Amino acid sequence: MQLPLVQIDAFADAPFTGNPAAVMVLPHWLPDTLLQQLAEENNLSETAFLVDRLPVDVTAPEPGEPSYHLRWFTPAIEVTLCGHATLASAAHLFTDRHPSATRLWFHSLSGWLTVRRDPADPGRLELDFPADDLGPTAADDAMLAALGLTSDDVEATFQSLDLVIVVRRAEQVAALTPDHTALARLDQRGVIVTAPGSSTGDDGPDFVSRWFGCGAGVGEDPVTGSAHSQIAPYWASRLGRDTLSARQLSRRGGNLRCTVVGDRVRIAGRFRRYLDGTVHLPDELADASIS
Secondary structure (H helix, E strand, O other): OEEEEEEEEEOOOOOOOOEEEEEEEOOOOOOHHHHHHHHHHHOOOOEEEEEOOOOOOOOOOOOOOOEEEEEEEOOOOEEOOOHHHHHHHHHHHHHHOOOOOOEEEEEEOOEEEEEEEEOOEEEEEEEEEEOOOOEEOOOOHHHHHHHOOOHHHEEEEEEOOOEEEEEOOHHHHHOOOOOHHHHHOOOOOEEEEEEEOOOOOOOOOOEEEEEEEOOOOOOEEOOOHHHHHHHHHHHHHHHOOOEEEEEEOOOOOEEEEEEEEOOEEEEEEEEEEEEEEEEEOOHHHHOOOOO
């Protein structure tokens, strides 16, 4: 069996920036164990797997627009939401399969998601994700120690899909050198550390962040769309604006534009295609495929 693979850098404004994702459009669903093995072999923070057939009990919201069933796997687990691999999937589909479309629909473990593109700027895509509620929680001493923070560094702590820690300055976020072994022992999918953007009065982002994996099998994710569906509503409320610029301060780095609309967050960014390839598998590995 031969399977196409495309690797695309999401939220990338230049080569070797943003977050690389593998995108594999399958002829039908393969066994979950094989999907996990493929994601482990790809060894990126996420691999997106898609088929162009929806589950039998699911109806496409807009029959005239392309719709896909989408799943995301880290090298260790399947996750319920992933922004950069969704943007990468849409970039591949818009470019190679649906060049005249302006919106794509994805059925996922987080419900229906859409990605739009502006024909006047086809290199920029906008995700439409559910906004996650933040519930106040106490700062965990083990988590702070693993991040190299103290309680004096922290303004607020919230629990959502991930743990969210708000610190005072962007410089604190940039300087973090976490203990990834200690983080992996903690009971969280991941932790987001976020702060206001530069206070120097320049044209920097409104807020910054970094995302570190705990139970997701990822050390640091370069740019994390799902993190922004959690923290964008917080910053929109705090800063009094619905549309905000954001930067993730990983080594690769990435820029996002977030717009909060009711219980949804629109997350926009650019992409760069990196490679096209073919995965070669023995046919017997796919014999137990499921529809």
